[in-house]
Amino acid sequence: MPKTKNLNIANKRWNEIYFQKEKNAKHEKLFNKKESLKSETDYPKIFKNAPIPVAVINKNGKTAYLNPFFIQTFGYTLKDIPDAETWFLKAYPDNYYRDKILTSWKKLLSSKKNISNEKRTFYV
Numbered sequence: 001m002p003k004t005k006n007l008n009i010a011n012k013r014w015n016e017i018y019f020q021k022e023k024n025a026k027h028e029k030l031f032n033k034k035e036s037l038k039s040e041t042d043y044p045k046i047f048k049n050a051p052i053p054v055a056v057i058n059k060n061g062k063t064a065y066l067n068p069f070f071i072q073t074f075g076y077t078l079k080d081i082p083d084a085e086t087w088f089l090k091a092y093p094d095n096y097y098r099d100k101i102l103t104s105w106k107k108l109l110s111s112k113k114n115i116s117n118e119k120r121t122f123y124v
Contacts, residue, residue, distance in 0.1 A: 057084045074124065091124045 044065075047054045053070035057063055061084045071077055074091075081087040092098035101122055 055081075055087070057087075061085065063087065097123075 047056070047065065047067045050067055050069060053073045054065070054067040055063060055070055056065040063078055063081055063083055063086075066076070066078055066081075076087075076090065081090060088098055088102060092101050104120070104122075
């Protein structure tokens with residue numbers, strides 16, 4: 001077989017392998033994206049059905065979500081506590097105790113370490 005023909009066969013085979021790898025990579029990327037979107041859509045279901053009170057506060061301190069158990073437990077709706085500041089004022093009316101709680105939360109949130117499973121009790 002002439003060298004040119006061998007080279008053409010080798011190039012063709014290389015192209016097949018290369019494009020198959022590209023195709024596989026695109027499929028994997030698409031699959032990962034779909035899985036990511038699926039998990040993002042699972043969070044609201046998890047929060048909604050959680051057997052504990054869940055409040056989601058965004059970066060700006062605004063209350064983004066309260067699950068039904070939160071509303072049932074504390075009796076507050078989004079209208080009642082539109083932001084974290086209002087929540088802390090209502091939940092901790094005593095200035096001294098509220099400052100203590102806020103200091104604890106700020107320290108916890110600013111920590112570079114992973115949040116530990118250390119038990120913390122805050123009386124609301």
